[in-house]
Amino acid sequence: MSKPSKQLDYHTIRAIMERFQEADPEPEGELEHVNVYTLVVAVALSAQATDVGVNKATRALFKVADTPQKMLDLGLEELTEHIKTIGLFRQKAKNVMKLSQILVDEYDGIVPNSRAALQSLPGVGRKTANVVLNMWWQQPAQAVDTHIFRVGNRTGIAPGKTVDAVERAVEDNIPADFQLHAHHWLILHGRYHCKARKPQCRTCIIRDLCEYKDKTE
Known part of the structure; x- marks a missing residue:
């Protein structure tokens, strides 16, 4: 992974979350379960x-x-x-x-x-x-996987050198009213748009707000 981007300010992070919310108001995990x-x-x-x-x-x-x-x-x-x-x-x-x-x-x-x-x-x-x-219990808990780790560092939303550091940064930096869905917004963004090898920067809804210096054309 390239060097982490600089930390975004509160207003920029809020603007990013607002765009994620507008695009997908009720994001859901993709693991199937019945209870x-x-x-x-x-x-x-x-x-x-x-x-x-x-x-x-x-x-x-x-x-x-x-x-x-x-x-x-x-x-x-x-x-x-x-x-x-x-x-x-x-x-x-x-x-x-x-x-x-x-x-x-x-x-x-x-x-x-x-x-x-x-x-x-x-x-x-x-x-x-x-x-x-x-x-399940709708708690604003943040599970940091490889997608969230990558997106948090690339964008500047939650930079950190370790999984624990990124988890704390997500909890500290993302406004409280977006905490519940932040986990899924970041995972889905990393899975389908901000991919590891070929990030889809051209069609990214937060391209103008992201700090990633190696944006693809």
Whole structure:
């Protein structure tokens, strides 16, 4: 990645968020799920994998195992067979079984809604916990993936050398009234417009506000 852009001022960041909001007032995540438990599983499976690939694997899985107990009843072998097209599937399958057991034993099968409790589950890190808190419980939690890290640094919205630094910058720099949807706006912008190798600067809706010095013509 090129050198991070300089920090944008409050008014410019607000203008960027207003454009994102106008273009997509209610952005949604692209991981398919039927309840909060399947959302946790889907996000955990998405580490080092694409949403498209995870969705293909979980459509059939969630039809037969959409609760922790049903997942335990399905068993490790069957779960592994369902998700074998996903990267690191063997370890992920073990984590899903372990977290399902913990949910049954310690939470009566109910997914907890605190970051600390979520992060205590096998295979659930801070990023996964923040995605679940944001998508299911509508908390303004910021999960920084490669797209948000790239967009935050390129644009100057949230520059930082580490994932944690970018997460803090997003929380500190983006106005409160845009915090709920900022996560998805930034991810979708990075996924479809501000791409890693060939950013679509020509058609970018924030081109004139962005600090990225290597804009494509």
